Amino acid sequence: MQEHGRHSILCPNCRKLISEDEPQCPYCGISNPGSRWKNNPWMRGFQNPDQLIQTIIYVNAGMFILSLLLNPRGMGFSMSPFSFLSPDNQSLLLLGATGSIPIARFHRWWTLLSANYLHASILHILFNMMALKQIGALVIAEYGPYRMFIIYTLAGVLGYVVSYVAGVAFTLGASAAVCGLIGAGLYYGKSRGGIYGEAIYKQIGGWVIGLFAFGLLFPGINNWAHGGGLLAGIVLGFLLGYRERTPETLLHKTLAGSCALASAVVLCFAVLTGVLLNFF
Numbered sequence: 001m002q003e004h005g006r007h008s009i010l011c012p013n014c015r016k017l018i019s020e021d022e023p024q025c026p027y028c029g030i031s032n033p034g035s036r037w038k039n040n041p042w043m044r045g046f047q048n049p050d051q052l053i054q055t056i057i058y059v060n061a062g063m064f065i066l067s068l069l070l071n072p073r074g075m076g077f078s079m080s081p082f083s084f085l086s087p088d089n090q091s092l093l094l095l096g097a098t099g100s101i102p103i104a105r106f107h108r109w110w111t112l113l114s115a116n117y118l119h120a121s122i123l124h125i126l127f128n129m130m131a132l133k134q135i136g137a138l139v140i141a142e143y144g145p146y147r148m149f150i151i152y153t154l155a156g157v158l159g160y161v162v163s164y165v166a167g168v169a170f171t172l173g174a175s176a177a178v179c180g181l182i183g184a185g186l187y188y189g190k191s192r193g194g195i196y197g198e199a200i201y202k203q204i205g206g207w208v209i210g211l212f213a214f215g216l217l218f219p220g221i222n223n224w225a226h227g228g229g230l231l232a233g234i235v236l237g238f239l240l241g242y243r244e245r246t247p248e249t250l251l252h253k254t255l256a257g258s259c260a261l262a263s264a265v266v267l268c269f270a271v272l273t274g275v276l277l278n279f280f
Contacts, residue, residue: 009033028247046145046256053136056152057129059267060174063117064125066271067091070278085122089170092118094274096266097172098160112164113263114270116156118172128174135181135207138200142188144248146256147240148181153259155180155232162228171222175211176229182207183233188242 007020016027025033046052067087093102096114103109119125139148159176182204189201208230215221240252 046149046253049137049140049145049148052140052145052149053133056132056136060117060119060125060129063095063267063271064119064122066274067095067118070094070274086120091274091278092120092172093170094270094277096270096274097170098164099168099170100164101169103164110266110269112157112160113153113266115160115172116153116174116177117263117267119174120172124173128178131178131207132174132181135178135185135204138204139181139184139188142200142244143184143237143240143242144252146248146252147242148184149256150240150252150259151180151184151233151236152177153263154236155183155229158232159225159227159229162231163222163225166224168222168224171225173222173225175222176225179211179226179229180233180236182211183230183235184237185233186230187234187237191238191242192244 008017009020010016011018011025011028011033016025018025018027018033022033064087068085068091070091071088089097095118096102096108096111097118098108098111098115102111119128136148136152139151143151156174156177159179160171163171163176185200185204186208189197189199189204191197192200211226212223215223215226240246
């Protein structure tokens with residue numbers, strides 16, 4: 001029994017206990033489930049949906065704290081909730097804020113990804129992370145963790161592409177990516193239909209109305225990025241499919257791993273260059 005236990009693994013697709021040398025999973029049919037590629041760390045990181053969302057939140061929180069520490073003297077201590085504990089613009093620029101200034105003037109195209117992990121105040125990050133926790137859990141439930149992260153990453157990037165084309169000079173925040181999840185939720189509810197689908201559609205629709213009402217009432221909100229992220233989420237939801245129609249495939253897992261690798265590389269580069277340029 002011990003010898004068998006040492007050669008048993010969890011299938012990377014369906015998570016059932018199988019033999020490591022099985023040519024095909026007897027439960028879900030995936031080929032070569034014991035291969036190192038299908039069990040690499042990028043794939044294993046998505047196996048706990050709750051941990052996936054927590055990891056995104058931790059990364060956002062870490063980048064926010066670093067942006068404050070880069071220049072503590074420039075930190076905003078205004079009594080206004082919209083600017084309390086706000087990093088200065090130079091720190092945000094160094095760590096990867098995006099817009100026409102960073103891209104057109106400094107050719108920092110990678111900021112289209114890094115800007116999704118930066119925030120302008122404590123209220124800004126709290127609002128976005130609370131929205132992520134609620135919407136992200138719904139999208140994971142209906143699309144799966146791999147597709148959720150693909151939508152989150154690509155919708156954030158595409159939202160900021162729209163923002164750049166629209167001429168927004170300086171912008172940041174996870175809201176474009178969160179709007180992508182909202183868009184995917186909208187598509188799911190409308191596509192699925194029925195009592196459950198309609199309930200999801202109405203619930204997510206309430207988020208959309210509130211989001212854009214907030215954008216109209218308060219200055220400084222990047223509605224271009226919100227709208228671009230929302231549309232990108234709808235399109236990605238259609239292209240990737242949801243669980244009731246298409247189970248997550250190796251292609252989805254590979255794309256999610258690529259998004260995770262790209263995010264890690266870009267953020268590490270942003271932190272390294274930001275710290276070096278700030279202190280040296």
